Amino acid sequence: MITEVYGVTPQARLLACFLGLALCGWTWTRLRKRALLLSVGSILTAVGLGLVLFSLAPVAFDYVAYRLGVKYPPLLYLIIALLVLAGLLLHLAARISVLDTRCRRLTQEVSLLTADLETRLCERTNPADLRPGK
Amino acid sequence: MRAHELYNELVFFVIPAHNEGRSITAVIDRVRAYFSNPSIAVINDGSSDDTASKAKAAGAHLINLPFNSGYGVALHTGLIWAYRHKAQLVVTQDADGQHDPAEARKLLEVVTSGAADIALGSRYRDGSQCYPVPLARRIGSFLFAWLLTRLAHTEITDPTTGFQALNARALEVLVQLPDFPERTPDADVLLFARRSGCRILEVPVAMYTDQSNDSMHSVWKSLFYVPKMLIAMLAVILNRSHEKTVLPGGGAK
Numbered sequence: 001m002i003t004e005v006y007g008v009t010p011q012a013r014l015l016a017c018f019l020g021l022a023l024c025g026w027t028w029t030r031l032r033k034r035a036l037l038l039s040v041g042s043i044l045t046a047v048g049l050g051l052v053l054f055s056l057a058p059v060a061f062d063y064v065a066y067r068l069g070v071k072y073p074p075l076l077y078l079i080i081a082l083l084v085l086a087g088l089l090l091h092l093a094a095r096i097s098v099l100d101t102r103c104r105r106l107t108q109e110v111s112l113l114t115a116d117l118e119t120r121l122c123e124r125t126n127p128a129d130l131r132p133g134k
Numbered sequence: 135m136r137a138h139e140l141y142n143e144l145v146f147f148v149i150p151a152h153n154e155g156r157s158i159t160a161v162i163d164r165v166r167a168y169f170s171n172p173s174i175a176v177i178n179d180g181s182s183d184d185t186a187s188k189a190k191a192a193g194a195h196l197i198n199l200p201f202n203s204g205y206g207v208a209l210h211t212g213l214i215w216a217y218r219h220k221a222q223l224v225v226t227q228d229a230d231g232q233h234d235p236a237e238a239r240k241l242l243e244v245v246t247s248g249a250a251d252i253a254l255g256s257r258y259r260d261g262s263q264c265y266p267v268p269l270a271r272r273i274g275s276f277l278f279a280w281l282l283t284r285l286a287h288t289e290i291t292d293p294t295t296g297f298q299a300l301n302a303r304a305l306e307v308l309v310q311l312p313d314f315p316e317r318t319p320d321a322d323v324l325l326f327a328r329r330s331g332c333r334i335l336e337v338p339v340a341m342y343t344d345q346s347n348d349s350m351h352s353v354w355k356s357l358f359y360v361p362k363m364l365i366a367m368l369a370v371i372l373n374r375s376h377e378k379t380v381l382p383g384g385g386a387k
Contacts, residue, residue, distance in 0.1 A: 115198070
């Protein structure tokens with residue numbers, strides 16, 4: 001029987017448990033299909049397991065908050081949530097920057113190779129001048 | 135034989151173009167009028183008009199980017215093209231008719247004489263002719279010119295000019311720049327080149343009003359341009375990759 005603990009109602013605990021399991025399930029499904037970055041999957045799994053842990057033992061979180069000197073435990077939850085979001089944002093920003101550079105280089109390579117191919121095809125029909133852009 | 139007649143056959147023109155169908159043919163024709171046998175590459179940056187077909191019809195080597203990627207990407211693609219074709223002299227100029235190819239000779243003479251690796255066509259030097267530049271842009275240009283002059287230890291008055299001549303050394307440095315700016319390769323690229331050992335000199339040139347009236351430095355973009363360029367210059371200073379590309383005989387301080 002799920003009971004209310006330190007003001008966390010049974011419904012809230014059930015919701016947290018469900019959301020945590022759903023997040024883990026979605027993450028692992030995507031990881032199994034190789035449709036999610038392992039680093040992002042790790043962060044999401046940690047968040048999901050954190051939610052499940054919270055639903056099982058909300059007291060533990062309050063205990064940690066008091067031990068850290070936070071007298072109002074929800075404040076700690078907010079800080080953790082912000083840190084997780086900031087971590088995810090930083091990771092994705094770095095990842096996007098790398099992907100943007102790679103995408104740009106690939107775009108350039110495709111354009112140059114296509115242009116070269118067209119030049120070579122032209123040379124077959126008219127081999128008079130081999131200088132590019134003449 | 136005069137110097138420019140020697141390098142007529144060696145000059146590669148790199149012309150990035152985005153929706154410049156109205157002016158591209160005239161620009162290519164003017165290049166051909168002043169250079170007997172140049173290699174001309176038009177980098178079509180995802181234009182939605184007839185820029186590509188007109189450039190091709192005018193006889194330029196056409197490089198089509200699959201979508202609009204930015205002036206910097208188009209310029210860098212052109213530089214890579216020239217580098218892979220072992221270009222010894224490269225002239226970059228805009229496709230909107232702002233720059234007169236006849237004046238490319240002045241830039242090339244500076245580079246071929248060995249006085250500099252990069253010659254910049256300046257609209258603000260004594261002896262240059264320039265259309266009325268909007269005050270906001272002029273202030274921005276002055277700010278970055280002042281900053282770049284101090285950071286690069288070379289007097290530069292027009293860091294946003296797209297009219298440049300490069301020799302093979304400078305070309306190699308710019309091609310190897312790992313994160314060539316996507317939109318506005320201006321003061322940050324010049325600073326990188328300078329710190330990589332390239333010598334830079336300015337030449338007064340005439341610059342005409344943008345025929346397409348779609349300059350990339352429009353007023354609203356200027357708001358973002360200043361902080362973005364300051365950060366880009368700071369990144370060049372902090373980035374140590376230029377140390378790997380310092381050329382033999384370079385004069386970077």
